[in-house]
Amino acid sequence: MTEWLVHRFIHDADQTDRPDVRGAHGTLASIVCIVCNILLCTTKGLVGLAAGSVSVVADAVNNLTDASSNIVSLIGFKLASRPADKGHPYGHGRIEYMAGVVVAFIIVAVGLDLAKASIQKIAHPEPTDFSPAVVVALLLSIGVKAWMARFNHALARRIDSVTLEATSQDSKNDVLATSAVLAAGVVGKIAGIDLDGLAGLAVGAFIMWSGFELVRDTLDPLLGQAPDPKLVSHIHDTIMSYPGVLGTHDLMVHDYGPGRKFASAHVEMAAEIDPIRSHEVLDSIEHYFEDEEDLPLVLHYDPIVTFDPEDHDLRHWVSDQVKTIDGRLTVHDVRTTCP
Template identity: 35%
Template sequence: MMSLFIRLFIKNKDDVSNPDVKKAYATLSSVVGILLNLFLCTAKITIGFLSHSVAISADGFNNLSDAGTNLVSLLGFKIAGYGGGSIHPFGHGRIEWIMGIFASIAVLFMGIKLAGASVNAITNPQETIFNAALVIVLVLSILVKVYMYYYNKQFGKITDSETLKATAADCISDSFATTVVLVSAIVSHFTHFEIDGYCGVLVSVFITFAGVKSLWGVLGRIMGKAADTDIKDDIMQMVKLHPEIVAVHNLMLHDYGFGYFVVSMRVAGCKRDSEQLYISVNQIAYKLYQKYHCDCFIQIDYLLEDEELTHDLTERIYSVMKKYSEEIKIDNFRLIENGSFTNVAFDMVYPAELQKREEEICKDIADRLGAESPRFHTIIKGIIRRERFSLHR
């Protein structure tokens, strides 16, 4: 069914790097999710009311909350599809993340509310009426939720949407919760032991857990997650086609949501290759624009090739760092031409317990090199290493 909808409603379905195609996939997923969840909600609440099962009713309200989540996501996708302007030059893609927060909180409240209803069913149990319609609705629900899991997982990968990925995880959780409800109904019927309320509590726990997981995923995206490995590898393959580029530093993908990101990096080379370096970075930027529809900012650093000076400066830097810890190491050290000055740039990898002293250490190093010569401008990027390690100098 979903394959048919893709052919009918998504143009250029294979151009998954295009933000408009990502939007179409996300919209289709949300609309189908709303319809399927409303169908399941209606069926379960009806069966739950007729069979006096609080667990089935709770599962039905869970589907209602899922439909609400899909609706909020759809609204977020619609707003996220607006392009950039003078106020928001990088577009509105992050609106989807904000909507995801509200949706996750709604799921959390639904789980807590249903837990209260389930506890009441434990203290005031009612006999569950078991019939074929109950079994059919629950089995159908499990199958539908497994189907929704697969297409949301697929669409989540295509769009890189945290909302759709969280929806996929929620669907598989829902299918498990519904399985618990089905087992509860069967056990209650054959043993005459009413475990409906206990299963309702278990379902509410699944709902609450899904809400927490969804919220954590969205918050992780807002805080800034690592760039997609495939895209980074693709960029590095483009760079390797230009031998005049000696190294790449500070490669970052600035994610603005909904498939739009900005690439920034520093490439290092020799000044004698300046003309070719200029041509190369423009070619790389254009290729990235064509493939990913992204903006790209590349800075060229002209390296100063002086092994004796490099060795001397690293020894002086290490002499400063040893005062703080033997575990602080230098990585990606380079000397960069800067007119009458020389930029001394490197990554300082240090253990987590020195995080509060990072600024102090950097200043100490800068003062030491500045005392040697005012032409040295120190650029240090601190990197926390949280496990024990051994790097070779």
């Protein structure tokens, strides 16, 4: 069912970086999650109130909060899919990262509220009716949330979405949380002790911890995290594979949202080669990344003197001296001029 839905709405994986396509699939995921969470909240809320279980009611409230975070995601995808304009020449893709941060903070808030309610239940215990209806409702929730986690993860991989990945992680947390509530109820029923409050406290602490991790993961792109080393290596190796290229350096990758990366680099080529020919090679590299990788790349031409052995020796000497200061430093564009 999960794979059918993903493939039903994503016909061509090559188009998933387009803002309108990403927005359509983000909207699909958000609407599916909103409907599922509202149904789960209603079912568990009614059953939890009838049984007097704070952990089941808290779990239902968690689903309602999940629906709210799905609405945030829906708005985020809608805004992020807007085309570039004069004020935002690189588009609005970072709004999706911001939506992911909001979802992560909502998860932390839910965990905190659940922990507070559980502490109150521990301090002022009330009898809990762990009936078959409660068991059915919790099992239903576990099944639906497990499917939602898989569904959102599949879409997140296809469109490279941190927001959907956060939503998927939230669903996994819900599976663990509801399982803990169910386990506490079963053990309590068999042993004749009430573990409802303790189970709710443990679940709340776990949700808060996972929420803080999601905050960190979703903030990183907004704070300008380093590009994926695999992407850097791929760009470097591709540039070096072209004829006449002697080296490349100062590679910079800018992330303006999922599917909106831009890059620039310096490319060293022999100064003796006709500059027009070197420019043609650089143009072909740029066109390749634009057409095949959907990555706008701007290359700067660095002519390197290769026929003068003195220049070659000087460059190596300067490079060796610089590395004595810091092994991470490199030297480029060493030239000698006569007064």
